[in-house]
Amino acid sequence: MTVHSKQQVKLTDSFWCRYQSLVREKVIPYQWQALNDQIEGAAPSHAIKNFRIAAGEEEGEFHGFVFQDSDVAKWIEAVAYSLETERDLELERTCDEVIDLIGRAQQPDGYLNTYYTVKEPGKRWTNLRDNHELYVGGHFIEAAVAYYEVTGKKKLLNIMCQFVDYVDTIFGDGEDQIRGYDGHQEIELALIKLYRVTEEVRYLKLAQFFIDIRGEQPHFFNLEAEKRGDKPHRWFHDSYSYSQSHLPVREQEVASGHAVRAVYMFTAMADLANELDDESLKKTCQRLWNNVTQKQMYLTAGIGSAEFGEAFSFDYDLPNDLSYTETCASIGLVFWAQKMLALEANGVYGDVIERAIYNGTISGIQLDGTKFFYVNPLEVWPKQAYHRHDYKHVKAERQPWFGCACCPPNIARLIASIGSYVYSVRDHIGFVHLYIASATAFTLGDTRVEVAQTSNFPWSGDIQFTVNPERSVEGTLAFRIPGWARSFSLMVNGEEAHTQVSKGYAYVTRTWNQGDEIHLDIPMEIERMVAHPNAKANAGKIALQRGPVVYCLEQVDNGENLASLEINGDSLIEERFDEELLNGVMVLSGKAKRTEVTSDVGQALYMRSEDVITNETTFTAIPYYAWANRGEGEMTVWVRSNM
Structure with a gap:
């Protein structure tokens, strides 16, 4: 098994540093106000108040979607990545207070979900098909891991370990356990992250359980609905492809259903395939990847062409004016692509990350950071959007907030963590996946090698690197040559480098010395x-x-x-x-x-x-x-x- 190691990256890039400053200075404070219902004219969130009610510190009713808690989790994750780029003691203190509140809202057995604590106590795990309990938990796990990795603080991590320990007693193959899964995938990918920081194998096995049983017959959602006296399908969808549970995951040939759910699941599948050296799961991921990127993806790396179900429709059905192309779906595509890169060093995955981050993701945020798109169409006629019901999802202007506000905090956490997509180390090779001015360090063999990148990407393909190993070391650096490039040149210390190009990467193997200069030129036409x-x-x-x-x-x-x-x-x-x-x-x-x-x-x-x-x-x-x-x-x- 080989995986990407986590790289510590310091961005100096003018394009992305502006976005990260925007997230730090405007988006995170703005979203904090939104979570506290302090933005006039914006759809109410009630998210923080829900936690106060659940903790017994305020009176009132639960308000919002069943997954409202997840907006808080994604905010915490964005804060964590922002603190990694620039420490802010006041912001960290605010986040610590939120974490304390979450701890007070957690139930004695480890359960955490304000909807069921406040609105439907006693009905836990009775409607996994619709009510997102494990999805919400997954987002808090991701937030806990990120906050721990950046700050070293374990409180939220401990809260979520208690939650997962409890979940592990509820779900499984045991006689009194639920052999089921959530309607909205998320916890699967989060559990693998939790396993990596805790080294608790039970967490990895739980992720594997949720992936392996999805789509089994008789269908879990049918059994669950029968038990609560409900119809087997939701009113708006008569097929379990909506939640990618129509077939066991290894039997799925094409991407179908809700696009965000799909790419979150595919992300977990790729990560699990890597962790377990699961060849059949790897082949499934590659098959689904080819279907999405070759037949169901927009030029902007938007995915999910149908408003009905926020879903994939069928191959080549890519309407520009009716497209849904949710911001979260493009972000999820980035997550998946990164895990596919961990499975195989193939430039096609980096190409999609690049296409998504420069097009279909940041289109979701206003340049001043105060308004957002949920839907990112490729063609808009405002009169059509205002007058036709079938275009009701299309907006001609970004919105200050949403009742279902998954996209704003999702784009914030992506931007804040963009440095984690630039480099990786695999099989003792240092990879450069993205051309974003930054500094990092690789370990080649047993030698630390500092690498600094300067560029004016995405406007120029003229990219410079300075290499500074602790001592002279023989090793390999690999540079992604984008699929859009018609040509490239790579020089080391002013001389043309001997490169071996394979699957979209140019490999340079040599003895690296302090002060070595690399010049990569990728003409943009x-x-x-x-x-x-x-x-x-x-x-x-x-x-x-x-x-x-x-x-x-x-x-x-x-x-x-x-x-x-x-x-x-x-x-x-x-x-x-x-x-x-x-x-x-x-x-x-x-x-x-x-x-x-x-x-x-x-x-x-x-x-x-x-x-x-x-x-x-x-x-x-x-x-x-x-x-x-x-x-x-x-x-x-x-x-x-x-x-």
């Missing part, structure tokens, strides 16, 4: 991307991409009716960096044509083809992640083309 012919929504259209960044057109730059624009297939597209626009972005521009009607057809809705004319115009494109920061208007990623 503007690409006209086209979709597979089976992706019917994009027939006759192109999308623009430069390096890892996907672009879009907005009404503020290009006028109304973006559907009338056509980009010439072979015309020159220019690029310029605008420091003043959208916190500094590379802007693309070029010639286009706009379809219009002749003046003599009046107000006719339909007309002959000769009554339609095209006029020369220009277009401007900005990075997709930055759309909807300059007021409401149309937006599109895919544009008609005469290619």
Whole structure:
């Protein structure tokens, strides 16, 4: 078994440090206010108050979704990663107070869930299909592990170990135990994290139990529903594919159902396959990965095309205007990709991490950190979103908060932890997966090797590294060559390096000395991307991409009716960096044509083809992640083309 070791990483990157500062200075305080219902006009959370009620310190009723507690857990996890980048004693003190409150709300037997403690005492574990008890626990486990690793404080870790010890008595193969699992996967991946910091094998076995029994027949959710006198299916879905429990996991051929649940489960499966050297689980993960990324993923690394069930639909069904593409789903895809990288050093996994972090995840947060997208469509016509019920999930502007507020704290914890995705060590090889200016240290053999990276990514592919081993050491460093790259060059100390390229990584093996300089140059070209012919929504259209960044057109730059624009297939597209626009972005521009009607057809809705004319115009494109920061208007990623 080989796994990624945890790397201590110090970011110096101008792009991501701005985001991390935003999370630290604005997002975490803003979300703390939201959790305490202090933001005027935002949907109420009640999350902190629920804990106070559960602890017996306030009177009142539980408010919110059954999984409301998880918003607090994700906030704590974001705080932990933020403290890792910059210590803040006041924030840490606030977090410690929240942890104390959680401890007071925990029940004597270790149980922790304010919904059942306050609203339905006595009904624990009676509706795992719908009510997210283990999901909530999983998020608190993740928060506990992160907070312990960063601060060394064990209080929340001990709270969650007590919880899991209790859960371990409830679930299992024993005569009086529940042979079941949660409707929303999460605890599975969290238990593996808990196992790694505690080395308690029971936690790993519990994760394996939840994965292995999922989808068994007779179906657990049917048995559970019968016991409580309920219908076997939820009203809005008549198939257990919604929760990926329609088949045992190893028999699943394609990704289906709720996208976030799916990628959380796939993350756990990949991690478990690595931990147990489970070849059949590994092959299942690879099969599902190919289906998702080759047939069900948007150009922005958004996943989950259907609003109904927030779900995957079927291969190549990728509508741009109706897409759901939940922020959490793209974040979950990043989690999964990292675990797939631990299974196999293959650049396709790093490519998806890169595509997701520069497109489908950070599109979910306003540039000032105070508003959020739950849904990230690739085409928006505001009037359509306001007037049509089937577009009710599509918003033309980000929202201050949500009643179901899973996405804001999820994006905060991803941004705060972005350094953990940059490097890893595997089989004594130091890997560079992402090009984010930073410093870290590898252990190659028995020698500590410090590595510093500088770049202006994602705007430039000119990347520099300085290597400083404690003493001269022979070893290998591997650099991911992105799938979008047409070429690259790699120099060491001014001379072309001997590289071996395998599965998307350029390996450099040599004796490393103090002060060695590496120059990796990956030219970024503007690409006209086209979709597979089976992706019917994009027939006759192109999308623009430069390096890892996907672009879009907005009404503020290009006028109304973006559907009338056509980009010439072979015309020159220019690029310029605008420091003043959208916190500094590379802007693309070029010639286009706009379809219009002749003046003599009046107000006719339909007309002959000769009554339609095209006029020369220009277009401007900005990075997709930055759309909807300059007021409401149309937006599109895919544009008609005469290619």
